[in-house]
Amino acid sequence: MSFIYSAIDTLLPFEWTEFSYMKNALLAILLITPLFGLVGTMIVNNKMSFFSDALGHSALTGIAIGVLMGIDNYLISMLGFALLFALCISAVMNSGTSSADTIIGVFSSTGLALGIVLLSASGGFAKYSGYLIGDILTVQPVEIAMLALILVTVVVVWFAFFNKFMLTSINPDLAASKGIHIQLVEKMFVVIVAVIVTISIKWVGVLIINSLLVLPAAAARNMAKSMRSYHFIAIGISVFSGVSGLIASYYTGTAAGGTIVLIAAAIFFVSFMVNRVHAKA
Amino acid sequence: MDTCKCSTEIRNLTVKKRDGIIIYDVSFDVHHGEILALIGRNGAGKTTLLKALLGRIPYTGTIRFSNAQGERIEKPRIGYVPQNMVFDRSTPVTVEDMLCANMSGFPVWLGHKKEKIAKAVRMLARVGASPMLLGKRIGNLSGGEMQRVLLAFALEPKPDLLLLDEPVSAVDRKGIEVFYDLVTSMRAEHQMPVILVSHDLSHVEKYATRAALLDRTILVSGTIKDVMKTPEVREAFGLKLTGGVKL
Numbered sequence: 001m002s003f004i005y006s007a008i009d010t011l012l013p014f015e016w017t018e019f020s021y022m023k024n025a026l027l028a029i030l031l032i033t034p035l036f037g038l039v040g041t042m043i044v045n046n047k048m049s050f051f052s053d054a055l056g057h058s059a060l061t062g063i064a065i066g067v068l069m070g071i072d073n074y075l076i077s078m079l080g081f082a083l084l085f086a087l088c089i090s091a092v093m094n095s096g097t098s099s100a101d102t103i104i105g106v107f108s109s110t111g112l113a114l115g116i117v118l119l120s121a122s123g124g125f126a127k128y129s130g131y132l133i134g135d136i137l138t139v140q141p142v143e144i145a146m147l148a149l150i151l152v153t154v155v156v157v158w159f160a161f162f163n164k165f166m167l168t169s170i171n172p173d174l175a176a177s178k179g180i181h182i183q184l185v186e187k188m189f190v191v192i193v194a195v196i197v198t199i200s201i202k203w204v205g206v207l208i209i210n211s212l213l214v215l216p217a218a219a220a221r222n223m224a225k226s227m228r229s230y231h232f233i234a235i236g237i238s239v240f241s242g243v244s245g246l247i248a249s250y251y252t253g254t255a256a257g258g259t260i261v262l263i264a265a266a267i268f269f270v271s272f273m274v275n276r277v278h279a280k281a
Numbered sequence: 282m283d284t285c286k287c288s289t290e291i292r293n294l295t296v297k298k299r300d301g302i303i304i305y306d307v308s309f310d311v312h313h314g315e316i317l318a319l320i321g322r323n324g325a326g327k328t329t330l331l332k333a334l335l336g337r338i339p340y341t342g343t344i345r346f347s348n349a350q351g352e353r354i355e356k357p358r359i360g361y362v363p364q365n366m367v368f369d370r371s372t373p374v375t376v377e378d379m380l381c382a383n384m385s386g387f388p389v390w391l392g393h394k395k396e397k398i399a400k401a402v403r404m405l406a407r408v409g410a411s412p413m414l415l416g417k418r419i420g421n422l423s424g425g426e427m428q429r430v431l432l433a434f435a436l437e438p439k440p441d442l443l444l445l446d447e448p449v450s451a452v453d454r455k456g457i458e459v460f461y462d463l464v465t466s467m468r469a470e471h472q473m474p475v476i477l478v479s480h481d482l483s484h485v486e487k488y489a490t491r492a493a494l495l496d497r498t499i500l501v502s503g504t505i506k507d508v509m510k511t512p513e514v515r516e517a518f519g520l521k522l523t524g525g526v527k528l
Contacts, residue, residue, distance in 0.1 A: 228389070
């Protein structure tokens with residue numbers, strides 16, 4: 001770690017990099033943002049932005065279960081609950097009883113309400129309100145290593161299964177005709193989203209995690225001409241808003257997560273206007 | 282195995298959903314080198330039958346696939362050209378992305394290898410489509426262009442069964458003829474078995490070799506001429522007073 005710190009000192013000799021918590025935050029941002037940019041492309045393609053939002057909300061229940069069971073590391077209970085929650089939503093959606101937005105809405109509200117009730121019952125909700133907006137400045141070196149591992153894993157999955165994800169997102173019947181196991185592909189994607197949302201929630205926060213997943217990809221869609229440019233633009237926007245948001249938050253004294261989202265939102269609106277002008281021309 | 286040129290044997294196929302039985306006891310064969318027209322009124326269960334063939338819905342009964350040598354195929358390759366395919370028209374997927382994703386596991390988000398692009402050009406040429414389509418987003422294609430791209434997609438790798446579900450509903454008159462000529466030549470060249478779902482009896486009579494009338498189960502099946510003469514078909518398509526089908 002000390003090698004990486006000295007590399008940051010050499011490459012970025014600025015005031016904001018003097019503190020080790022800022023160095024850690026920068027490293028975490030450099031790992032989380034490409035991850036969010038990459039996975040966000042398929043969340044937007046699959047019209048699953050409401051789904052990832054619901055997963056974020058379920059994290060509160062995951063924490064509450066951890067508190068009730070006396071687990072110190074909430075990540076385990078959050079991850080367990082998020083996976084169960086995600087697979088339940090997916091199963092109910094596949095049953096075709098109601099429309100997807102209704103089902104996700106019901107699960108999302110339930111996950112949030114259950115979390116609030118359980119946490120308030122076990123000693124006051126205020127103690128856990130930090131999870132609502134998150135704090136990237138609290139990230140620890142061991143957590144950075146975990147993020148790096150997840151980024152590598154997701155990139156490997158994206159390398160091996162992306163074509164299947166893409167064909168399924170175009171039309172599941174068409175993908176099935178090519179022998180793609182639709183249920184398996186959909187479940188795999190749901191699990192990836194559940195894992196990255198849960199792991200990042202502590203630093204990004206329940207309320208804004210979804211914006212970070214959706215905004216870079218949504219902005220990239222306004223500019224992309226192919227799947228390749230879609231991915232690289234989304235990752236580029238994600239990393240740019242992450243790093244610039246972190247620096248801006250340092251100098252303005254604002255919450256990093258919110259600042260990052262505002263920058264990503266600004267890029268989205270600019271790309272939207274540019275796209276409109278192009279479409280009219 | 283016997284000398285039967287059966288490609289697909291469907292026996293006692295039944296699909297049930299919450300609101301009742303959709304299709305029941307459906308049994309028929311599709312042979313290599315034939316275009317079997319699946320005809321029937323709206324709601325007769327044609328699309329349900331295709332979804333069962335694609336393995337998209339649970340069913341009872343059996344579906345057996347065999348190759349031209351009569352050997353059984355456990356995992357058949359199915360070419361599927363859907364009816365007015367529903368998809369997100371704003372998706373940044375290009376024709377090149379779609380065709381290349383079908384060729385290999387190399388992820389299309391990292392770009393396309395030269396030999397894959399060359400193959401995609403050949404796939405488009407085979408269905409009479411311009412290579413200029415490669416860079417187009419699939420949401421920006423016209424109805425005729427989309428059907429050709431879907432046919433090119435369906436034909437690679439060479440399918441064990443080709444399913445065409447109202448394949449020309451969004452195509453103009455000239456495009457329809459070109460499309461069916463292509464399918465006919467594929468059938469003749471590769472002995473490819475084809476199931477064609479169509480409402481248009483003039484297309485069915487012109488291009489199909491056999492027909493099966495479905496109304497939740499198979500009412501009649503046989504050669505196209507015989508099936509068209511049956512009272513069941515005449516009744517299903519309201520032909521009683523017109524005295525027959527015009528070619």
